[in-house]
Amino acid sequence: MTQNVSVDDDMARDLLEEMLRIDIFEEETKERFGEGEIPGFVHLSGGHEGSHVGMGAAMRDDDWLAVGGARLIGQYIAKGVPLPDIMAELYGRVGGSNKGHGGQMHVSDIDRKLYGHAATIGSGQNPAVGLGLAEEMKGTDNVAVTTIGDGGTSRGSFHTALVFAAYWDLPVVFVIENNQWAISTPSESLSPDSLSDYGIPHNMPTESIDGSDVEEVYRAVSEAIERARNGEGPSVIESRVVRLVPHFEGDKETYRDEEEYEQLKEEKDPIGNYRERLLENDVVTEAEIEDMITNIESEVEEAVEFARESPEPEPEAAYDHVYRTPLYGQGE
């Protein structure tokens, strides 16, 4: 059965394009990591693209994003960080968003209100509450959106953030991207029927949605953001997605049932499904999609060129940014 398209054509095309951008950027990241060009670990977002892009589209540029879970790069892209800044940061180069001090798990872009990620999973939610508080104190109607994986919801810090956000009715939207796995631990074994139920004791609006449907995520997150903007406080959304990639590059995924995995790829791939949907509804043509892909491929290629050409930091730069000096009261 053909599913309708609930957003206007331009927006639908933008949503598809942004998902493709994540996918193509990450495929390239995987290659470059495989070739040994990118240090550290790499966690990819395959299967989460609809969730990331729907959420990004629901946010205004002035809303904060505090990234959680382990699927990061797609969220940085969805928040509008330029691809060269991200790629150069993955490479640990001077031209990266964080000048090579952060890497894959710490891309931040304060001008674009990307707080970044707390690499200890679940530690980004309380700062998000603080960001919401700061916006409220400043008298804006900006909100803070914060994501977390199913695994991260088991940490006390996550629950504390719900307590604090509810205590002052702060403009915070908690998005739980439940991809059913915390590395090899299944979320099925967690007690709530839906992980958004964790918001119930705090009397927050909660909703559990199909996060592989980009329009559904856009709708649900937009509604939650609207409530937050209107002073109606925090919400919790469970965005049910699938992880169509290993936990990190190199994970052999011995814990997964192959048949089930294949079936999920078939049924829950946000990009493939949306592409079909837009084609069936005559929103785009195959040729237009091919054009999009070609354009994105050259954007990504430029990002890689930029990263490769960007210098390695001078070793002395390791000492930068520990303290802002002079300390207060010391000679200027």
Next chain:
Amino acid sequence: MTREITYVEAIAEAIDEELERDDDVILFGEDVEEFGGNFGETEGLYKKHGRDRVRNTPLSEIGIAGMALGAAVGGIRPVAELQFADFAATAGDEVFNQIPKQPYVSGGQIEAPLTIFAPSGAGIGAGAQHSQSVHSWLGNVPGWVVVTATTPYDAKGLFKSAIRDDNPVFFLPHKMLSETKGEVPDEEYTLPLGEAAVEEDGEDVTVVATQLMFHRAKEAAAEVDADVEIVNPRTFAPLDTETIAESVRKTGRLVVVDETVERYGTQGHIANEIVENDFFSLDAPPKTIGVKDIPIPLSPPLEQEALPSADRIADGIESLF
């Protein structure tokens, strides 16, 4: 003009003046509103500044510290209280991994001008989980500015600077000093962070000490047959090694007394700085004195056994001659 006020009054004045001066400053923590803090350190502030600026929080140090970080990144200047310094550990990830590191990993984009303050130290029989001095824990994580106060004058001037500083600052008043009185100027003033103060001049030996240990070092100095110079580091991280080294170059002898445990405490680091860089100005090996390597026990005689006494400090000084 000066007047005598207590150490906690000095703290409350510092917060009060900063709340008044800068709309971006807010105070939050457990029981900071009507209750006024366990030691009276936030008394009167809620009444004067109202609930937007002075906020009770639910009981969670993770929430307090984590929210302070986000609020600071979001452009306000939070002053957040933990009821006891020991609870830095209950917000372990925020205190050790998040706050001091986010500015660094962001490549300097993230500014986190927050102050966490928490009464530290032993002496009131509060037991092993309410009596620790944690500045060696914190000093171990580059990114925190770690500040202590020894007198009411210190407490007010350093706290105001902490609030105005653009770094995350952990400010550690000492509970045993809460009711001590001292002279504090009527006019507004601040004291520089990152600079040690030579509190007492002397020729024969340098004693480095802050907080309660400073006061005990003064007693010890009166007991011994030596002319003691006392240096109060005020800021433990970054440490003003130069002022200490200068003093040792003059006296040739060094005793470091601190309420952190002797095993991996601040004493070893301070002594090492001098041994490594100014070895030939030493006429005797440096002496380090700290809390015995035990948790702080409750019963007063046991607790006092754990802490450096004026006698232990005096013995330490004399052992260098």
